[in-house]
Amino acid sequence: MTKARSNLQIDSARLWGDIHETAKFGGTPKGGVKRLTLGPEDKQVRDWFRKACEAAGCDVRVDALGTMFAIRPGRDMSKPPIGIGSHLDTQPTGGKYDGILGTLAALEVVRTMNDAGIETDIPICVCNWTNEEGSRYAPAMMASAAYAGDYTTEDILGRKDADGITVAEALDTIGYRGADAVGKQKFSAFVELHIEQGPLLEAENKTIGVVDRGQGIMWYDGAITGFASHAGTTPMPLRKDALAAFSEVVLAVEKLARDLGPNAVGTVGEMEIDNPSRNVIPGDLTFTIDIRSAESATLDALHAGLQKAAAEIAARRKVAVDIRRIWRKEPTIFDTRLVEAVANAAQELGYANRRITSGAGHDACNLATVMPAAMIFVPCKDGISHNELEDATQADCAAGANVLLHTVLSIAGVASGAKAIS
Amino acid sequence: MTKARSNLQIDSARLWGDIHETAKFGGTPKGGVKRLTLGPEDKQVRDWFRKACEAAGCDVRVDALGTMFAIRPGRDMSKPPIGIGSHLDTQPTGGKYDGILGTLAALEVVRTMNDAGIETDIPICVCNWTNEEGSRYAPAMMASAAYAGDYTTEDILGRKDADGITVAEALDTIGYRGADAVGKQKFSAFVELHIEQGPLLEAENKTIGVVDRGQGIMWYDGAITGFASHAGTTPMPLRKDALAAFSEVVLAVEKLARDLGPNAVGTVGEMEIDNPSRNVIPGDLTFTIDIRSAESATLDALHAGLQKAAAEIAARRKVAVDIRRIWRKEPTIFDTRLVEAVANAAQELGYANRRITSGAGHDACNLATVMPAAMIFVPCKDGISHNELEDATQADCAAGANVLLHTVLSIAGVASGAKAIS
Numbered sequence: 041m042t043k044a045r046s047n048l049q050i051d052s053a054r055l056w057g058d059i060h061e062t063a064k065f066g067g068t069p070k071g072g073v074k075r076l077t078l079g080p081e082d083k084q085v086r087d088w089f090r091k092a093c094e095a096a097g098c099d100v101r102v103d104a105l106g107t108m109f110a111i112r113p114g115r116d117m118s119k120p121p122i123g124i125g126s127h128l129d130t131q132p133t134g135g136k137y138d139g140i141l142g143t144l145a146a147l148e149v150v151r152t153m154n155d156a157g158i159e160t161d162i163p164i165c166v167c168n169w170t171n172e173e174g175s176r177y178a179p180a181m182m183a184s185a186a187y188a189g190d191y192t193t194e195d196i197l198g199r200k201d202a203d204g205i206t207v208a209e210a211l212d213t214i215g216y217r218g219a220d221a222v223g224k225q226k227f228s229a230f231v232e233l234h235i236e237q238g239p240l241l242e243a244e245n246k247t248i249g250v251v252d253r254g255q256g257i258m259w260y261d262g263a264i265t266g267f268a269s270h271a272g273t274t275p276m277p278l279r280k281d282a283l284a285a286f287s288e289v290v291l292a293v294e295k296l297a298r299d300l301g302p303n304a305v306g307t308v309g310e311m312e313i314d315n316p317s318r319n320v321i322p323g324d325l326t327f328t329i330d331i332r333s334a335e336s337a338t339l340d341a342l343h344a345g346l347q348k349a350a351a352e353i354a355a356r357r358k359v360a361v362d363i364r365r366i367w368r369k370e371p372t373i374f375d376t377r378l379v380e381a382v383a384n385a386a387q388e389l390g391y392a393n394r395r396i397t398s399g400a401g402h403d404a405c406n407l408a409t410v411m412p413a414a415m416i417f418v419p420c421k422d423g424i425s426h427n428e429l430e431d432a433t434q435a436d437c438a439a440g441a442n443v444l445l446h447t448v449l450s451i452a453g454v455a456s457g458a459k460a461i462s
Numbered sequence: 463m464t465k466a467r468s469n470l471q472i473d474s475a476r477l478w479g480d481i482h483e484t485a486k487f488g489g490t491p492k493g494g495v496k497r498l499t500l501g502p503e504d505k506q507v508r509d510w511f512r513k514a515c516e517a518a519g520c521d522v523r524v525d526a527l528g529t530m531f532a533i534r535p536g537r538d539m540s541k542p543p544i545g546i547g548s549h550l551d552t553q554p555t556g557g558k559y560d561g562i563l564g565t566l567a568a569l570e571v572v573r574t575m576n577d578a579g580i581e582t583d584i585p586i587c588v589c590n591w592t593n594e595e596g597s598r599y600a601p602a603m604m605a606s607a608a609y610a611g612d613y614t615t616e617d618i619l620g621r622k623d624a625d626g627i628t629v630a631e632a633l634d635t636i637g638y639r640g641a642d643a644v645g646k647q648k649f650s651a652f653v654e655l656h657i658e659q660g661p662l663l664e665a666e667n668k669t670i671g672v673v674d675r676g677q678g679i680m681w682y683d684g685a686i687t688g689f690a691s692h693a694g695t696t697p698m699p700l701r702k703d704a705l706a707a708f709s710e711v712v713l714a715v716e717k718l719a720r721d722l723g724p725n726a727v728g729t730v731g732e733m734e735i736d737n738p739s740r741n742v743i744p745g746d747l748t749f750t751i752d753i754r755s756a757e758s759a760t761l762d763a764l765h766a767g768l769q770k771a772a773a774e775i776a777a778r779r780k781v782a783v784d785i786r787r788i789w790r791k792e793p794t795i796f797d798t799r800l801v802e803a804v805a806n807a808a809q810e811l812g813y814a815n816r817r818i819t820s821g822a823g824h825d826a827c828n829l830a831t832v833m834p835a836a837m838i839f840v841p842c843k844d845g846i847s848h849n850e851l852e853d854a855t856q857a858d859c860a861a862g863a864n865v866l867l868h869t870v871l872s873i874a875g876v877a878s879g880a881k882a883i884s
Binding site for chain 2: 236237238239240243255257259268269270271272273274275276277278281283284286287288290291294297298301302304305306307308309310311312313316317318319320321322328330332398399400401423424425426427
């Protein structure tokens, strides 16, 4: 890897201004953002983004799923661009930074290069991926998953929101059903800046997370069938209490993740008792489990441990415990050379940094299966995201954008000595 | 106690016929009964019951809360009658026996005495208490609680169902708002036959439960406040998982009840996670606890143990565990002489029997605070009640009615040697 091009810095005030200017599109009274994908507020921010990219000299293209690609030309247009960016949609009670920082920082990188008169061999492409959040349409990371070939475009276009509106209809309504086939836009590499959405950087007082992995994920649907009976008349030894069995499952998931940690997490996020009543022993209930690790072998061990614990609990309590895996996504291994480029940029810019695993899923995790990809994390306050309380400092946002800038400069072929990654 | 009057038996076929004839008022396709208190089906069964009681020579009176008192005259009308009976309302998906057996068996006792030409010193009063179930109107055992002075009549008359209809309006609609003040009808004693609603008699192959106690009950409302955060990005050691803490509470309740058993039960029947999501660590949830014992001291120990466990869990997990007691009802101690009378009747009729504690609440438990009271249990299949699957055998129903008959005969003053209880 080459040295950082220079002490070139992005314009921190301009980036901060953009973040807060666009936060008005769907801004909530509590200081968050509600900008569901493909809704009217998403159209507003997309229009703003298109105009800003065009003003920065980019050619903006839109694909059949509404993903926006703003291309800053390079000296060698035969080379696919380096993609940078993230997404501009939010959760229903989301914050101002999740996805937005990465997208607007990518725009800021282009503006900074324009201001400094920097040309690159490889073009740069600022991206806004459609529906990363998955709040209005399932799955999350919809457009990047389709880009990576996990779903067909037709499948995704037919997905419906809670009101029965398809993705195709929503795209047409806001005028963002583009002409380009999904996957037509090729990339040399993709780098995504994002808030950490976890507490590690803040806790260790690091400014930059050099993301080398993304956790694999397993999702389960569970059901327990015991026997509903009278809370007053059923002696303890004769009970088949579905909720007591469930409680052991919850604690087993927690213990497994702790025992197989630190690179493992396990969560029971949902549970519903059928016909609950204050004086009835729960007979039937359903629940979900989310298990993650950056190691495939750990996912295997967590899966085996969960099955074993469930079987033991079921046998001992004489209840039926049915835990079914509905999804397994393998861990993401980000591109070694790109990760090194991110690490070098952070180091040479003097930011305290550490390697980190992405706990959440991101568009870059999908894209990593079809191109060299990497991510940059910056701290967020108390690790909170998907929440109107989501917060990050101006200095950390600028630091992340600077690392993005210098990562791009190091691989895009600025000087004759610079080596392009493609 | 005197010997059983004779080998007099109730008419098993007549009782069984009544049970199945009245089951058509609100009968469900699955063989259960849906007869919510004071609804149109309740009016049907009340009309049937009034007519049947009058045909059996009783004078039927109705009090201000709709409770029906059918009085068979005694030789000494200055003595308050011996009350027998139960309730004719059911759960929304209730069975054919809960309450109904006790009410119709009481009618059968009167018919049997009529057929045998038996006169008693003390009058007999067949009772149908309003709203024992509590499904449409809270509280359960509403009319007997008001009778015992736990609530004023005005309070109860103003209670509303889910549609906003008051008890007063519902009584007026079906024509069962009687002229008598609640509590005006006095009793020498009260004896209630009921299905066990638990598994003990069936498990031990006993026909009759001689109920000497009713469990005390404590109800709690609970809430746990942890911190909702991302299931993927929050390391296990940094979590404040409300659901994991709740799971420990559930198991603590179970362990306390087991450790302080066999005369203790503890149940968590309801729990709801706020804004549950598959990939979010639960931050807030609410739940309920039902704890019962026939011993006051055991209730005290359960309460103390629960508070201690909650405090320990809260401190260790750094979450807030708020468990608030909203009701404590002291254990019922049934009248020693009446319990003896029931035991003697069962014994002399040759029915396998055992002393038993009522796990559920019953009108007799409320009445026991203001008069001598006792209960008789018969087995129900698999201990199931409050369910369309509720079942009992004709032989067991008849056995219970025979014990009721001979208990009444032993205390109502049939022969000159018989000693009245009043």
